[in-house]
Amino acid sequence: xxxxxxxxxxxxxxxxxxxxxxxxxxxxxxxxxxxxxxxxxxxxxxxxxxxxxxxxxxxxxxxxxxxxxxxxxxxxxxxxxxxxxxxxxxxxxxxxxxxxxxxxxxxxxxxxxxxxxxxxxxxxxxxxxxxxxxxxxxxxxxxxxxxxxxxxxxxxxxxxxxxxxxxxxxxxxxxxxxxxxxxxxxxxxxxxxxxxxxxxxxxxxxxxxxxxxxxxxxxxxxxxxxxxxxxxxxxxxxxxxxxxxxxxxxxxxxxxxxxxxxxxxxxxxxxxxxxxxxxxxxxxxxxxxxxxxxxxxxxxxxxxxxxxxxxxxxxx
Amino acid sequence: xxxxxxxxxxxxxxxxxxxxxxxxxxxxxxxxxxxxxxxxxxxxxxxxxxxxxxxxxxxxxxxxxxxxxxxxxxxxxxxxxxxxxxxxxxxxxxxxxxxxxxxxxxxxxxxxxxxxxxxxxxxxxxxxxxxxxxxxxxxxxxxxxxxxxxxxxxxxxxxxxxxxxxxxxxxxxxxxxxxxxxxxxxxxxxxxxxxxxxxxxxxxxxxxxxxxxxxxxxxxxxxxxxxxxxxxxxxxxxxxxxxxxxxxxxxxxxxxxxxxxxxxxxxxxxxxxxxxxxxxxxxxxxx
Amino acid sequence: xxxxxxxxxxxxxxxxxxxxxxxxxxxxxxxxxxxxxxxxxxxxxxxxxxxxxxxxxxxxxxxxxxxxxxxxxxxxxxxxxxxxxxxxxxxxxxxxxxxxxxxxxxxxxxxxxxxxxxxxxxxxxxxxxxxxxxxxxxxxxxxxxxxxxxxxxxxxxxxxxxxxxxxxxxxxxxxxxxxxxxxxxxxxxxxxxxxxxxxxxxxxxxxxxxxxxxxxxxxxxxxxxxxxxxxxxxxxxxxxxxxxxxxxxxxxxxxxxxxxxxxxxxxxxxxxxxxxxxxxxxxxxxxxxxxxxxxxxxxxxxxxxxxxxxxxxxxxxxxxxxx
Numbered sequence: 001x002x003x004x005x006x007x008x009x010x011x012x013x014x015x016x017x018x019x020x021x022x023x024x025x026x027x028x029x030x031x032x033x034x035x036x037x038x039x040x041x042x043x044x045x046x047x048x049x050x051x052x053x054x055x056x057x058x059x060x061x062x063x064x065x066x067x068x069x070x071x072x073x074x075x076x077x078x079x080x081x082x083x084x085x086x087x088x089x090x091x092x093x094x095x096x097x098x099x100x101x102x103x104x105x106x107x108x109x110x111x112x113x114x115x116x117x118x119x120x121x122x123x124x125x126x127x128x129x130x131x132x133x134x135x136x137x138x139x140x141x142x143x144x145x146x147x148x149x150x151x152x153x154x155x156x157x158x159x160x161x162x163x164x165x166x167x168x169x170x171x172x173x174x175x176x177x178x179x180x181x182x183x184x185x186x187x188x189x190x191x192x193x194x195x196x197x198x199x200x201x202x203x204x205x206x207x208x209x210x211x212x213x214x215x216x217x218x219x220x221x222x223x224x225x226x227x228x229x230x231x232x233x234x235x236x237x238x239x240x241x242x243x244x245x246x247x248x249x250x251x252x253x254x255x256x257x258x259x260x261x262x263x264x265x266x267x268x269x270x271x272x273x274x275x276x277x278x279x280x281x282x283x284x285x286x287x288x289x290x291x292x293x294x295x296x297x298x299x300x301x302x303x304x305x306x307x308x309x310x311x312x313x314x315x316x
Numbered sequence: 317x318x319x320x321x322x323x324x325x326x327x328x329x330x331x332x333x334x335x336x337x338x339x340x341x342x343x344x345x346x347x348x349x350x351x352x353x354x355x356x357x358x359x360x361x362x363x364x365x366x367x368x369x370x371x372x373x374x375x376x377x378x379x380x381x382x383x384x385x386x387x388x389x390x391x392x393x394x395x396x397x398x399x400x401x402x403x404x405x406x407x408x409x410x411x412x413x414x415x416x417x418x419x420x421x422x423x424x425x426x427x428x429x430x431x432x433x434x435x436x437x438x439x440x441x442x443x444x445x446x447x448x449x450x451x452x453x454x455x456x457x458x459x460x461x462x463x464x465x466x467x468x469x470x471x472x473x474x475x476x477x478x479x480x481x482x483x484x485x486x487x488x489x490x491x492x493x494x495x496x497x498x499x500x501x502x503x504x505x506x507x508x509x510x511x512x513x514x515x516x517x518x519x520x521x522x523x524x525x526x527x528x529x530x531x532x533x534x535x536x537x538x539x540x541x542x543x544x545x546x547x548x549x550x551x552x553x554x555x556x557x558x559x560x561x562x563x564x565x566x567x568x569x570x571x572x573x574x575x576x577x578x579x580x581x582x583x584x585x586x587x588x589x590x591x592x593x594x595x596x597x598x599x600x601x602x603x
Numbered sequence: 604x605x606x607x608x609x610x611x612x613x614x615x616x617x618x619x620x621x622x623x624x625x626x627x628x629x630x631x632x633x634x635x636x637x638x639x640x641x642x643x644x645x646x647x648x649x650x651x652x653x654x655x656x657x658x659x660x661x662x663x664x665x666x667x668x669x670x671x672x673x674x675x676x677x678x679x680x681x682x683x684x685x686x687x688x689x690x691x692x693x694x695x696x697x698x699x700x701x702x703x704x705x706x707x708x709x710x711x712x713x714x715x716x717x718x719x720x721x722x723x724x725x726x727x728x729x730x731x732x733x734x735x736x737x738x739x740x741x742x743x744x745x746x747x748x749x750x751x752x753x754x755x756x757x758x759x760x761x762x763x764x765x766x767x768x769x770x771x772x773x774x775x776x777x778x779x780x781x782x783x784x785x786x787x788x789x790x791x792x793x794x795x796x797x798x799x800x801x802x803x804x805x806x807x808x809x810x811x812x813x814x815x816x817x818x819x820x821x822x823x824x825x826x827x828x829x830x831x832x833x834x835x836x837x838x839x840x841x842x843x844x845x846x847x848x849x850x851x852x853x854x855x856x857x858x859x860x861x862x863x864x865x866x867x868x869x870x871x872x873x874x875x876x877x878x879x880x881x882x883x884x885x886x887x888x889x890x891x892x893x894x895x896x897x898x899x900x901x902x903x904x905x906x907x908x909x910x911x912x913x914x915x916x917x918x919x920x921x922x923x924x925x926x
Contacts, residue, residue: 011440018437019444027457141581143533145540146574149560153567210704217658217699218719218769219691228718232709244443251448255537259560266449270541273452281453288449307709 005301012297019293020286021065027278028061054081055279068282077283082275087283090268095287097167098264101187101256102249104180106242109188110195114235117199121207121234122226132200136193144252148186148259155182165261183256187249194245195238203234236307243299247292339590345583349576353399362390364397364550373565383568385558391572394550399576401551402532405462409469409531410524417474418516421481422508426489432482439475447472448537455543465544469531476527480519485512525588529581536577552576606673607777607809608634608657608695613670615652615661622882626652628889630670630835631908632828634777639803639810641820641841643856644830647878650813653830654779657695659687675776692719696770700782702762706754712738712765713750719769737768741798760791764798771802778803778810784819796823817860821845826914829853832878832889839915849909849917851894888920896921 052058056067071078077087116136120129156164168176206212207230215225254266261267265288272280334340352359362380367387374384382391424435451468458464488494488511497507538544539553540560547554552573559569610632617624627649634640644650655661657672659679672679674695679687699705707715716734723730731750738746741764754762763783770778780799784792796819803810814820820827820841827844829837829852837850848854855874876893879885885892891901900920909922916922 014437015441015444019441022441023445023453027453137582137585141529141578141585142574143537143577143581145537145556146577149556149570150574152560153563153570157563157567210699210701211707213660214697214699214705214766215707215718216660217691217697219688219693220718220721221688224718224721229707229710233707247443247446250446251537254448254452254541258541269449269452273455273543285449285453288446289444292446293444 004304008297008300012293016290016293017069019289020282021069023285024065024068024282025061027282028057028064051081054079072286077286078279080277080280082277082280087279090280091265091283091287094263094265094268094284097262098250098253098257098266101180101183101253101262101264102246104184105187105191105249105252108184109191110238110242113192113195114199114231114238116192116196117238118203118226118231118234120196120200121203122222124204129200132196136196139189139193140197142190144186144190145255145259147189148183148256151182151186152259167262167264179260179262183260183262186256186259187252190252191242191245191249194241198238198241199231199234202237203230206230206233232306236303239306240299240303243296243302246295250288250292336590336593338586342583342586342590345579346587349399349580349583350403352396353403356393356396356400360390360393360396362393364389364393365548366390373562376568382572383566385555385566385569386562391555391569394555395552395572395576397550398552398555401462401545401549402535402576402580405465405469405535406528406532409466409473410528412466413470413474413527414477414520414524416470417477417479418481418520420474421478421483421516422485422512424478425482425485425512426504426508435478435482439478442471442475445472447534448541451534451538452541452543455538455541459546460543461546465535465538468538469534472534473527473531476523477520480523481512481516484516484519488512488515522588522592525584525591529577529584532580533577605636605676606633607636607638607675608632608811609671609673610653610657611671611673613653613656613672614668615649615656616666616668617662618664618666619882624882625833625884626665626881627656627833628884630830630833631838632835633826633838634809634811635826636675636776636809637807638826639812639824641824641827642811642813642830643815643817643820643827645815645878647832648830649833650830651781652833654697654781654813657779658691658697689722692775693722693773694775695777695779696773696775697779697781698763698766698770698783701786702759702766703786705766706762708754711751711753712757716750716765716769716772719772723773733772734768737772738765740802741765741768743768760787760794763787763791763795767795767798767802771806771808774806775808778808780810780812782813782815784816785814792819799823817845817857829856832884833881834889834918836890836919837915837917839912843912843915847912849911849915849922850890850919851896851921852890853917855893888918 056064059067068078075088077091079085080087080090116132120132123129152164155161162182163179166179168179203226207226212225212230215229220229250266253264254270256262257264257267258270265284269281269284269288271277272284367389368384372384372386374380376383380390380392382395384390385394420435420438424432427435447468450472451465454468455464458467485508489507494507494511497511502510535544536551536553536556539549539551540557541553542557544553545551555569555573559566559571559573563570610630613627613630613632614625615627617626630649630653632640632642632653642650642653652661652665655665656667657674657679659682661667667680670680674690677690679690682690706712710718713731713734716737717727717730720730720733725733735746735750738749743749743761743764749757749761749765754765757765763786767783783799784795787795799810799812800823810823812820812824824841827837827839827841828835829844829850831852837844837848837853839849844853845857848857852874859873874893879889879892885902887900887902887904888894888897888906891897894901898920904920906918906920906922908916908918910916911922
């Protein structure tokens, strides 16, 4: 187990370093002088030279990348030269908003999806199974930004039940939750359908296995067989899918944060990309990709912990 | 392989697809979209880029079936031409991603261990970029346009094809008849093309059908964010963006811009599932 | 004679795409209290369906058109689902064939052994103690620490011991052992058989022991039932069945048993032909098509049940004369 985790962590770190370095190299080596893009065409050569110096652009690319990682290791994400502040400031201001949004979305959608999936499998071919089947396809088919836009239109603009913009008043929990409803609905909806389908399929598979026959032969109550004996195995594929799916969730969060004008990492990347603020783009991408790599890692490890068979057997 | 050997197989795939109501629904939806895209010039009641100041913010009516936008352009016509953009981007990127993935995957599966590990690592790295976030970064740096959209999509989706191709290649290259072929002097190229390619095609079709709507959604998403197609191009995402910017004036843009995206996803998802049932019984899952 | 299990005229059909499959036809089977009864037959003869029917765990597409199953005097088929569930594990329990897949892979042995005592009014500690004691009785070394093991951490033989411990922990009146040793090697097989014999003596439960290994049956059982293609064709004491088999199928089975072949021959004998199609079973004797002494009436009429000796019957037109 320990060795397995160590291997996964090493691989994750390697992926992170290569992914970020490649992005850095790509950004720097694009045609056109970044300082011109940053400062606009009317900037003087002198101003450009100063910015070039401050951003370290006058050094060779490999040196820049090594220096970038050196700074990251000391906790320095670079300098936001446009607004004269450390990149870490806006990034770590935005991060909690995105984390709360993503966790809320995963939380409600996974709970509902697992329940619906287990229910459909337990009452296979019943009305609830059919309705869930149709609903989950419908949920899957709606892209998150369409759901975001439609729920904004219906629940905020027309019905006025929920606020359309912002993340709520600081310190006012009820208001913040009120602001969280529509964005997390938009992000989570597709996942309900996805998870319900995965859980239903794997549940049907598990229910046919011999150990379930054993449990039934011992007269265990059906609800215990379903929820303790079968579901524990049937959720495993959903857990790994969720881990990989965090990438998709981050993408959905970008849309939700823009549609509902919420602060967050997605919005920060969007804003800094639009203003060509490269240091902030790099810093926030680093955090976003690290978060994604971390989630995939956690999903693998959680999977191994839930499934004792994986703990001792070697991973391929 | 002679025609006589081939046609019963083909017939049976088509025959089984027709007997599946889900597949019929899928093909109908896709056919409507494709026909709409191909004959957009004839069907569209207006020029998709024609401005009409007097008809700005017009709600749906007989004159403008789905209303107009802030510049008075006819929504229905724009959506029809949007289908062209969507299908073009979708098919080009899926084709390119499949081709590059196939090549890399076969090299990984057939090549030496270190090359295999390197390519696998490359796939893992590409998967580490959240699609829309990478799209934002690249889309803003490169100039907006179809080329940008296609490169982003190809970069993020090629690893899936690559993994399938690699697994199939490894599974087949371990079999005895490949050794026999080698002993008889067959070149690596010949083995790849004659034995591995046919085995990869089935899973690739399924993947492509499932991937196509994802790709189209990414294009719409990028265009919605303003880092996709060039301004003025009638992408579904651009229609949604116009609707979002003027949500209180033209709510019909948001509604009608989202529907084709949902339809496209439904159509290709159903098709992918039916194809999987028909082509790959091992993968068959309970529906 | 009081019966632990008394199956009368039981039929089970499966609704399949090919039509109605007659998996069991008018099966009679008796397991007297405290005795060990062997059930012999080739694969596909309906043994598994019989077990599922007794436990009332038949697949959804199964139907029981007739018959009665008395467990300790109660007709199981007349019980409600809840009443039936009360009897599973307590009055009748099973040891399944494959020890590798029969236990839940993500729960510890202890958890599963405590869970099956869910109806007992005992404290958790008492249930745990009972489970540990039971593991010790099936000769699992260091039982307390094995409680925290997962099934995959135990060997096949150990898992089968755990399965036996689970099955006998609640002192059932009837234990159904479904080829419990088939998946194990010969040394382990002997150990498991001896263990079963010993525990049966202590607990006094009846055992329905299903096996195609005639040697094991002869060793362990007092009575034998022979099944062929969904029908019980002969039943009697072990001695009678092995020495004076009345049904041609039983004779053929005995001839094929490697353990009974005295002279060293090049090839093992086998019964010619194959199982009949159970979606359209033949109108006459089920074995007629493969029987060496079949005559015209065998193909036309179902043979009656003939008592050939006290507590020994067979369904064959020639049963009396065959004796």
